[in-house]
Amino acid sequence: MSNNIKVVCRFRPQNSLEIREGGVPILEIDDEGTQLHLKTIVDDVTAGYNGTVFAYGQTGSGKTFTMMGADIDDENTRGIIPRIISQIFDSIIAAPSNLEFTVKVSYMEIYMEKVRDLLNPSMDNLPIHEDKAHGVYVKGLMEVYVGSSEDVYKVMRNGSGNRVVAATNMNAESSRSHSIVVVTITQKNIDTGAAKSGKLYLVDLAGSEKVGKTGASGQTLEEAKKINKSLTALGMVINSLTDGKSSHVPYRDSKLTRILQESLGGNSRTTLIINCSPSSYNEAETLSTLRFGMRAKSIKNKAKVNADLSPAELKALLKKVKTETVTFRAYITALEGEVSIWRSGNVVPEDRWVTMDKVTRGEFTTSSAASSLPPASGFKSPIPLDDLSRPATPAIVLEKDEREEFLKRENELMDQITEKESELAHHEKLLDSLKEEMNYYKEQELSVTQENQLMTSELSNLRLQLQKISYESKENSITVDSLKEANQELIAELEELKKSLIEMRNAQKEVVHSDKEKKKAEKMAQIMSNFDVPSEINEKERQIRDALVKLELDGNGLTAEELVSLKKDLTESHILVEQHTKTIDLLTEEKTTIQKKKSDLETRFATLEQDYEELLDKTIAEEEAQVQKTENIAETITTLKSKLETQYASKKENQQREIEELRSELEKKTNDHTTLSNAMNDLKAANDKLQTALSDQSFREPTDISEKEKDLERMRKTMAQQLADFEMMKKALMRDLQGRCEKVVELEMSLDETREQYNNILRASNNKAQQKKMAFLERNLEQLTNVQKQVNIYIYIYIYICIIIILYTKKKLPFIKLVEQNSSLKKEVAVAERKLIARNERIQSLESLLGDAQEKLIHQNQKFEAQLQAVRDRLEQARTQKSNQPALSSLNFGRIAKPLRGGGNVVNVEPSDADNKREKRSSWMPGFMNSARQ
Ligand SMILES: Nc1ncnc2c1ncn2[C@@H]1O[C@H](COP(=O)(O)OP(=O)(O)OP(=O)(O)O)[C@@H](O)[C@H]1O
Numbered sequence: 046m047s048n049n050i051k052v053v054c055r056f057r058p059q060n061s062l063e064i065r066e067g068g069v070p071i072l073e074i075d076d077e078g079t080q081l082h083l084k085t086i087v088d089d090v091t092a093g094y095n096g097t098v099f100a101y102g103q104t105g106s107g108k109t110f111t112m113m114g115a116d117i118d119d120e121n122t123r124g125i126i127p128r129i130i131s132q133i134f135d136s137i138i139a140a141p142s143n144l145e146f147t148v149k150v151s152y153m154e155i156y157m158e159k160v161r162d163l164l165n166p167s168m169d170n171l172p173i174h175e176d177k178a179h180g181v182y183v184k185g186l187m188e189v190y191v192g193s194s195e196d197v198y199k200v201m202r203n204g205s206g207n208r209v210v211a212a213t214n215m216n217a218e219s220s221r222s223h224s225i226v227v228v229t230i231t232q233k234n235i236d237t238g239a240a241k242s243g244k245l246y247l248v249d250l251a252g253s254e255k256v257g258k259t260g261a262s263g264q265t266l267e268e269a270k271k272i273n274k275s276l277t278a279l280g281m282v283i284n285s286l287t288d289g290k291s292s293h294v295p296y297r298d299s300k301l302t303r304i305l306q307e308s309l310g311g312n313s314r315t316t317l318i319i320n321c322s323p324s325s326y327n328e329a330e331t332l333s334t335l336r337f338g339m340r341a342k343s344i345k346n347k348a349k350v351n352a353d354l355s356p357a358e359l360k361a362l363l364k365k366v367k368t369e370t371v372t373f374r375a376y377i378t379a380l381e382g383e384v385s386i387w388r389s390g391n392v393v394p395e396d397r398w399v400t401m402d403k404v405t406r407g408e409f410t411t412s413s414a415a416s417s418l419p420p421a422s423g424f425k426s427p428i429p430l431d432d433l434s435r436p437a438t439p440a441i442v443l444e445k446d447e448r449e450e451f452l453k454r455e456n457e458l459m460d461q462i463t464e465k466e467s468e469l470a471h472h473e474k475l476l477d478s479l480k481e482e483m484n485y486y487k488e489q490e491l492s493v494t495q496e497n498q499l500m501t502s503e504l505s506n507l508r509l510q511l512q513k514i515s516y517e518s519k520e521n522s523i524t525v526d527s528l529k530e531a532n533q534e535l536i537a538e539l540e541e542l543k544k545s546l547i548e549m550r551n552a553q554k555e556v557v558h559s560d561k562e563k564k565k566a567e568k569m570a571q572i573m574s575n576f577d578v579p580s581e582i583n584e585k586e587r588q589i590r591d592a593l594v595k596l597e598l599d600g601n602g603l604t605a606e607e608l609v610s611l612k613k614d615l616t617e618s619h620i621l622v623e624q625h626t627k628t629i630d631l632l633t634e635e636k637t638t639i640q641k642k643k644s645d646l647e648t649r650f651a652t653l654e655q656d657y658e659e660l661l662d663k664t665i666a667e668e669e670a671q672v673q674k675t676e677n678i679a680e681t682i683t684t685l686k687s688k689l690e691t692q693y694a695s696k697k698e699n700q701q702r703e704i705e706e707l708r709s710e711l712e713k714k715t716n717d718h719t720t721l722s723n724a725m726n727d728l729k730a731a732n733d734k735l736q737t738a739l740s741d742q743s744f745r746e747p748t749d750i751s752e753k754e755k756d757l758e759r760m761r762k763t764m765a766q767q768l769a770d771f772e773m774m775k776k777a778l779m780r781d782l783q784g785r786c787e788k789v790v791e792l793e794m795s796l797d798e799t800r801e802q803y804n805n806i807l808r809a810s811n812n813k814a815q816q817k818k819m820a821f822l823e824r825n826l827e828q829l830t831n832v833q834k835q836v837n838i839y840i841y842i843y844i845y846i847c848i849i850i851i852l853y854t855k856k857k858l859p860f861i862k863l864v865e866q867n868s869s870l871k872k873e874v875a876v877a878e879r880k881l882i883a884r885n886e887r888i889q890s891l892e893s894l895l896g897d898a899q900e901k902l903i904h905q906n907q908k909f910e911a912q913l914q915a916v917r918d919r920l921e922q923a924r925t926q927k928s929n930q931p932a933l934s935s936l937n938f939g940r941i942a943k944p945l946r947g948g949g950n951v952v953n954v955e956p957s958d959a960d961n962k963r964e965k966r967s968s969w970m971p972g973f974m975n976s977a978r979q
Pocket of ligand 1: 056057058060102103104105106107108109110111115216218219220221250251252253320
């Protein structure tokens with residue numbers, strides 16, 4: 046019984062894009078035209094018919110919205126598929142209780158012209174097979190047993206998550222594939238054993254696209270091309286089915302049409318939903334879609350119940366077939382008999398012509414048929430040998446065996462094609478990964494090249510630097526040499542300066558010495574003027590001498606008493622003189638001590654002077670060092686200053702103390718001198734007295750003159766002796782005094798000198814001045830450094846010119862020139878050799894560095910490759926695991942068949958019962974991990 050494809054149309058409201066593009070609604074739908082009931086198709090499928098519902102339309106027209114709905118869990122917005130599923134289970138519940146149902150669900154998509162199992166996405170290129178028992182089916186597609194709508198929803202949620210969608214200008218979530226949900230319902234009458242099975246294809250097609258509108262590019266564009274190509278193939282199939290002329294229907298032109306072969310002109314009750322946009326913006330597409338629907342509407346399908354007969358029915362059928370066979374055999378035999386008569390040239394009267402009716406009525410017996418001739422070759426049975434309920438592919442009529450053979454061969458070829466495709470895809474992937482790898486290596490190579498270039502430039506920079514440094518070092522060594530020479534010159538100059546300084550100092554010393562002498566003389570004169578004692582002594586002496594002379598002249602003038610007293614006086618004088626002598630001794634001792642002290646002081650002074658000299662030298666040396674270092678100048682100066690201050694203070698203190706001591710000694714001496722002068726005065730007075738007494742005596746007692754004369758002579762001699770001694774002592778004392786005074790003057794002058802020197806040092810060590818000096822010296826040094834080369838060059842030029850002049854005069858220029866050139870060349874060669882050695886060393890080190898870097902790179906590459914390989918292995922492993930345990934972890938319920946009993950009872954399959962039942966239904970076996978057809 047033929048049945049036309051039902052076509053319904055759904056218009057969605059205008060979307061924001063259409064409104065933005067100025068689209069306006071181009072149709073009106075009345076209230077009654079808004080509802081669609083698809084319960085009939087559900088009943089058909091549960092009754093054993095195949096059914097198909099598919100949505101067709103341009104992209105964004107609402108196909109997915111129609112088929113799946115906005116929300117599968119929302120009663121109001123869920124689409125046709127969940128509603129149909131729900132109705133299927135409602136129908137099962139409503140069915141008689143002697144009917145047992147099983148429901149299986151598969152979910153696939155055709156993406157980029159490859160069949161991909163959405164419940165086991167690793168299977169992304171499944172082959173399409175066809176055989177007599179199953180018709181067209183996808184080999185290896187997972188089928189999940191479900192027991193309720195919820196189970197189906199779960200499966201669908203799972204599968205929908207694996208669908209390929211992408212955003213286009215026309216749809217934020219555009220399906221890039223045709224998705225097909227297959228629900229297989231098997232019904233078994235437990236009373237009769239009769240079974241029926243119906244397949245429901247719920248198809249959400251990918252939308253046809255105008256690339257200009259969708260803005261597809263890259264992968265999306267590739268997808269669009271494939272989508273449009275398969276939709277064109279669908280259109281061609283529909284055209285072929287409906288134009289009434291085509292003998293061939295191109296189902297095999299696309300995977301979509303091949304899978305939907307039964308739905309289009311075959312064993313299926315099909316409903317096509319046309320999804321359209323109401324907007325003028327998509328007017329052309331809407332019209333085209335509507336035309337597609339119109340054409341599809343005229344496709345005639347031949348749906349039949351897919352029944353598995355019960356044993357009784359099969360027996361009856363067998364009996365019937367056997368009877369028919371006997372009849373046909375008799376008919377054939379009768380016909381063959383007739384044919385043989387005709388062939389032998391005889392004529393068979395018309396009333397004897399063999400007909401089926403006559404055979405059925407028994408007019409021709411089997412025995413008579415058996416005696417007839419065998420059938421002629423090329424004889425073909427008029428009985429249709431194939432089940433023509435399914436569209437014949439290929440169109441040419443084939444023998445049953447041939448057709449089976451053809452399908453078998455086709456299946457094999459399909460497997461091979463799929464295998465090749467998978468292989469191709471694998472190779473493409475490999476190619477992609479290799480390309481990626483190659484790109485990576487290219488990048489690496491680029492980076493390495495860049496690095497190499499960098500390193501090369503670095504190397505050349507380093508070489509340049511090396512050359513520069515070696516050149517600079519050479520220059521520096523020359524500079525050092527010239528500086529050394531300059532230094533030596535300066536040292537010599539310094540020596541000369543020192544010498545001249547010493548000379549000047551000596552001259553100055555001499556001048557100072559003469560000045561000193563003068564000053565000394567002046568001072569001495571001044572001091573000595575204070576010591577005018579000798580005149581007094583001389584006076585006394587003169588008086589004594591006069592008295593003596595007088596005594597000599599008037600020898601008898603003294604009395605005995607006078608003489609005694611004179612003697613007494615003389616004795617006293619003698620004692621006094623002795624005392625004075627002692628005092629003089631003491632003074633001499635003191636003088637010695639003072640002299641010693643003086644020498645000590647002189648030594649100390651000399652030491653101080655030496656210290657000063659050393660200090661001065663040290664200061665100069667330090668200054669020189671400071672000039673070189675220009676560091677810690679202030680500190681050094683401060684230290685130096687403080688040192689000098691301390692030294693000066695201590696020196697000053699010592700000298701002050703010494704002066705004080707000398708002054709006190711001088712005072713003491715002055716006191717001594719005063720005492721001595723007093724004693725002299727006393728002595729003078731005593732002498733006077735003595736003279737007086739002597740003069741008196743000379744008048745009164747002229748007797749015993751000779752004795753007295755003798756005594757007097759002795760006394761005179763003694764006194765003269767004493768006087769001589771005294772004079773000597775006086776002279777010595779005066780010398781001593783003079784020496785001391787000289788010393789004092791010298792010390793005072795030395796003190797002045799030291800002070801002056803100290804002031805000089807202070808002036809020299811003055812911070813500001815020192816800093817200025819330092820700055821000056823620094824400037825000098827800088828200038829010296831700056832002009833060093835020039836100076837050196839000038840010096841060299843000068844020396845060279847001098848040498849040339851000298852040599853020229855000696856007429857040895859050419860030879861010397863050669864020698865010079867030779868030596869300079871030798872030097873250059875030596876420098877070049879050294880440079881070369883250094884450069885080679887540097888190159889070697891850089892090469893080793895480069896080698897290291899390359900090694901590192903190779904190592905990294907190897908590491909990366911190993912990592913990549915490991916990742917690949919892991920990926921491969923994961924894929925294998927996934928394919929071995931296909932997506933069932935989330936779909937555990939699908940591993941075992943869930944028979945449902947009509948009336949709403951779920952068949953309670955206890956393990957043992959189930960085993961018993963499974964003996965009858967191999968597809969329900971517990972070990973049935975993947976119910977896909979193999
Ligand atoms: N009847 C409708 N009422 C309200 N909105 C709708 C309707 N039909 C579709 N839409 C909305 O239009 C947009 C596109 O719908 P959908 O994704 O179903 O289109 P499609 O035909 O499947 O597109 P494609 O072929 O690109 O996959 C969605 O946002 C959807 O919610």
